[in-house]
Amino acid sequence: LVTLTCECQISTFESTLDSSDLSVVSVTANGQPVSLPSSLSVLMVTYETSPSATALQWLTPEQTAGKKHPYLFSQCQAHHCRSMIPCQDTPSIKHTYYAQVSVPKDLVTVMSAVRDGQEVDPQDSGRIIYRFRQTVPMPSYLIAIVAGALESREIGPRSRVWSEKEFVDKAAFEFSETEAMLKTAEELAGPYVWGQYDVLVLPPSFPYGGMENPCLTFATPTLLVIAHEISHSWTGNLVTNKTWEHFWLNEGHTVYLERMIGRCLESEQFRQFKAIGGWKDLQDSVNTFGANNPLTNLVPSLQDVNPDDAFSSVPYEKGFALLYHLEEQLGGPEVFMGFVKSYIQRFAYSSVTTEEWKNYLFAYFKDKVDILNKVDWNAWMFTPGMPPVKPQYDTTMADACNALSQRWLQAKDQDLNSFKQSDVKTLSSHQVIEFLSLLLQEDPLPLTHVKKMQEVYDLNAYMNAEIRFRWLRLCVRSRWEEVVPLALKMATDQGRMKFTRPLFREVFNFEKFRDEALRVFLAHRAGMHPVTSGLVSKDLKVDVSNAASQ
């Protein structure tokens, strides 16, 4: 049992509190029972969450690495906070918060706030109360909590890494560049205002690669770098999309800033290379939704649309592509990063719309309005499909990937002996990912080719999640039957939707194994994150209304 007491201001502009699945026990104002609306200064809502709360995943000890203690984590973006706390669950409202959490004493709890002490629970010596204080106003979707058998290690002057003890030393090593990235981001975007920057490495069922919860980035073991989550400390967490239709403001600017960090810490060619990969991720999302699907608009209408159903690479990569296009038109990276830094300073601590962003862009570049008026804004923002302009990215780091993928795509069976292990020896992990992404954009390779690729490159042995994910998709598309169990294993051993959903879809689309995909999903559904199980149900056309009977 986790008891959370959370205090946050209520904006009088919206006099209702959102809730989902909450069992409200009582509501009092200034200590007296109340019927809303009333002139109140302190509203206390005593409630319980439901086992089906979509913001929360409760793990049994068996689902954790340590196997001894239960585990709880939250994921509130976009609108799941209301299933954890009665709140004004909209990114247009920002508030500070103070929380006290009581947990059994063999568990540790951390939140998206600065830790403010702990003490034995005066009402139960077997429990500990942890206190948290978030003094920077933020939207409800960034309220986050984790409770488990957690340990931490210091990884920088303002950073610790948290996880179960089985992962904590490895995580400390993997996130050792955190302070260097924070300093680089501050040079680019301005001061880091949140105080602490900790990283939590969660169990593999967490549905996203990372989540930018302030003071405590959530990350899965499959996440390679946290430059994206660090960048959200400015774009998304400090300057926030006013509604989810403007999600691209959060994600497009964050990808832009993330890749600027890559330019500083690696090279401009590395930034260009990541942009090339991002364009393919965008193409993948457009292919999955359909090129005429209005959810591939940069600014879609979400009327009667669940944001979880609308989520894709579009706000990330079409958003980045627009900002990169503007960078090219307006004077290059230093000039445009100057605008981004100014935009952050202008709208810090507030929530913005695309129109407000565009008005500021025109004001900032008042001497280049003739250039801005030549941009096809309607095509970029309110038209489905791929962007109207494809930037000419530098292909220096991509050329080797292109050349090798073309050799495989053009090879006849009699050419297969020309491939050697040395083909990939000089490729970085990033380049192997790009090589496989290129192949996934084409028609499936013949089965003879993927079997030869395994023989010479041994890609089954790669445990890098981004590589393994793409390799398994390639094999299933080429109808390699013996790979299907490996694909379903990766789809269920971890729960990052970026991997789990496409892997289940690939097997589901392999007609001979459709029933196997359904059987494996139904066998694992109860232990999956509620959002993941809901979306995979839709992908596999499982009728959730009769879930109990299946």
Ligand SMILES: CC/C=C\C/C=C\C[C@@H](O)/C=C/C=C/C=C\[C@@H](O)CCCC(=O)O
């Ligand atoms: C146009 C889309 C409109 C609204 C979508 C807003 C929220 C969608 C909701 O599903 C929450 C998404 C949370 C994402 C969290 C972290 C991502 O950056 C992870 C990206 C994918 C990955 O790396 O796993």
Ligand SMILES: [Zn+2]
């Ligand atoms: Zn993001």
